[in-house]
Amino acid sequence: MSKEKKESAANENKGLDRRDFLQGSATLPVLGLFGYALHKKASYDKALREEKVAEEQVQEDLQPLNIALLGAGEQGYVLLNAMLKLPNLNFKAVCDIWEEFNLKKTVNILGKYGHEVNGYVDYRDMLEKEKDLDAVVIATPDFWHAEHAIACMEAGLDVYCEKEMSNTLEGARKMAEAARRTGKLLQIGHQRRSHPKYIHSYEHLLTEAEILGRIITVNGQWNRSAQPQRGWSSRYEIPQDRLKKYGFDNMRQFRNWRWFKGLGGGPIVDLGSHQIDIYNWFLGSNPVSVSARGGHLYYPKDTHEWYDTVMVIYEYETPKGPAQAFYQTQTTNSSQGYFETFMGDQGTLVISESGSRGSLYREPTAPAWDEWIRKGYISPPKIQEMQAESEAVLDVRETLAPDEHKIPIVFNDPYHLPHLSNFFNTVRGLETLNCPAEIGYETAVAVLKVNESIEANRKLPFSEDEFHV
Numbered sequence: 001m002s003k004e005k006k007e008s009a010a011n012e013n014k015g016l017d018r019r020d021f022l023q024g025s026a027t028l029p030v031l032g033l034f035g036y037a038l039h040k041k042a043s044y045d046k047a048l049r050e051e052k053v054a055e056e057q058v059q060e061d062l063q064p065l066n067i068a069l070l071g072a073g074e075q076g077y078v079l080l081n082a083m084l085k086l087p088n089l090n091f092k093a094v095c096d097i098w099e100e101f102n103l104k105k106t107v108n109i110l111g112k113y114g115h116e117v118n119g120y121v122d123y124r125d126m127l128e129k130e131k132d133l134d135a136v137v138i139a140t141p142d143f144w145h146a147e148h149a150i151a152c153m154e155a156g157l158d159v160y161c162e163k164e165m166s167n168t169l170e171g172a173r174k175m176a177e178a179a180r181r182t183g184k185l186l187q188i189g190h191q192r193r194s195h196p197k198y199i200h201s202y203e204h205l206l207t208e209a210e211i212l213g214r215i216i217t218v219n220g221q222w223n224r225s226a227q228p229q230r231g232w233s234s235r236y237e238i239p240q241d242r243l244k245k246y247g248f249d250n251m252r253q254f255r256n257w258r259w260f261k262g263l264g265g266g267p268i269v270d271l272g273s274h275q276i277d278i279y280n281w282f283l284g285s286n287p288v289s290v291s292a293r294g295g296h297l298y299y300p301k302d303t304h305e306w307y308d309t310v311m312v313i314y315e316y317e318t319p320k321g322p323a324q325a326f327y328q329t330q331t332t333n334s335s336q337g338y339f340e341t342f343m344g345d346q347g348t349l350v351i352s353e354s355g356s357r358g359s360l361y362r363e364p365t366a367p368a369w370d371e372w373i374r375k376g377y378i379s380p381p382k383i384q385e386m387q388a389e390s391e392a393v394l395d396v397r398e399t400l401a402p403d404e405h406k407i408p409i410v411f412n413d414p415y416h417l418p419h420l421s422n423f424f425n426t427v428r429g430l431e432t433l434n435c436p437a438e439i440g441y442e443t444a445v446a447v448l449k450v451n452e453s454i455e456a457n458r459k460l461p462f463s464e465d466e467f468h469v
């Protein structure tokens with residue numbers, strides 16, 4: 001079926017969408033709402049069933065792709081779980097230097113799902129022997145990304161490569177250049193770029209509705225509990241010569257590579273890059289300066305070379321005016337987890353990849369949001385909350401807390417599924433990449449300079465040229 005035909009089949013079967021349902025219930029008077037809602041619900045369920053049938057048909061028709069997984073550790077496993085839910089992917093090969101454990105485990109798992117895959121320790125063997133691959137998904141440690149991604153693209157494969165694009169800007173630049181030179185796709189694993197909640201917020205709330213007005217301040221965090229170092233069973237130890245060959249001094253470093261200089265970038269790169277990527281996306285610009293403080297406040301330097309606690313301030317000159325963004329990552333207390341908050345002169349957006357977290361708060365002086373409620377872009381404020389607030393006796397010095405509106409996007413799939421789906425559908429010629437090399441590169445520039453600023457102990461400027469390959 002052609003792309004146009006698929007889209008028209010899906011549209012014809014959509015009938016009533018979720019937004020219609022929200023819109024209807026938000027504008028009706030209370031009397032008769034129940035009966036109306038039941039009727040609407042039946043039509044809504046029917047529409048959903050028809051939509052599902054149309055989607056299944058579209059999925060059956062998707063071009064099959066032969067793929068390989070390069071790096072089958074924790075994240076490789078997470079990606080695999082998501083990919084096994086996607087249609088028409090034929091796994092052909094897995095490559096991982098941990099032959100004794102991760103490689104064997106992954107080959108077995110895929111076998112149980114009916115994929116007869118060849119296992120490889122060295123990616124060069126895989127590329128030499130597997131001649132009918134279309135694409136590869138890379139989830140090796142950051143310091144391997146450039147070599148792996150470039151070799152795969154040069155071998156004619158489209159590449160999905162986990163973030164951080166590379167642990168060095170030179171590596172990231174070479175990856176982007178290789179994508180251009182070979183004409184191959186390179187998607188970087190900043191998966192929020194494909195998350196329906198983030199896309200809805202960017203397209204409908206920030207761009208179309210400009211619901212926050214002018215964003216002046218941003219803050220975000222990723223707080224994580226103290227964790228022991230990753231261990232391993234002596235039964236599955238990698239021989240020393242193989243560890244050395246692939247850039248690791250010993251098993252401890254191999255298991256905890258993200259804390260080591262030259263291999264990873266520490267928590268600010270590991271965790272922060274996802275969210276700083278969103279700062280740039282939602283603000284519509286790259287930062288003009290960064291000042292950061294970081295330290296070894298908890299873990300010893302010899303086991304954790306990178307900073308365990310980092311606080312950053314970015315300055316922006318956005319199309320609407322200057323803005324400042326704060327970001328914190330700390331690895332000793334998980335309070336309030338991870339989220340990003342965008343504060344404008346008309347409202348606040350609090351958003352997170354995690355669970356159902358996603359709310360808006362209107363400033364009391366801002367124009368009403370009725371239109372956006374009617375369109376189903378945001379939920380109406382909760383009735384109980386409105387009553388509770390009207391009955392509360394306010395101290396004259398207090399400001400009434402703004403109403404909370406939820407982002408009405410229900411998303412129960414694995415976090416990485418839409419981003420992987422976007423990649424494979426782009427390989428099939430049906431979509432365009434949500435995080436191509438150029439965007440991954442811009443984020444890498446913004447994030448890797450945090451560590452430089454900490455080392456230099458001062459604010460560092462960015463020039464706009466730095467962000468472009």
Ligand SMILES: NC(=O)c1ccc[n+]([C@@H]2O[C@H](COP(=O)([O-])OP(=O)(O)OC[C@H]3O[C@@H](n4cnc5c(N)ncnc54)[C@H](O)[C@@H]3O)[C@@H](O)[C@H]2O)c1
Pocket residue numbers: 070071072073074075076095096097098102121122123139140141142144162163164189190191246254255270
């Ligand atoms: N997008 C996300 O949300 C997210 C989350 C976690 C990790 N990641 C990224 O995924 C990547 C992998 O992280 P992880 O947590 O799975 O690490 P990991 O250490 O658990 O897994 C890495 C795997 O790569 C293998 N490996 C190492 N060097 C190799 C080489 N030269 N050739 C082949 N295999 C090699 C290791 O044996 C291991 O199985 C990193 O880039 C990380 O930043 C992304």
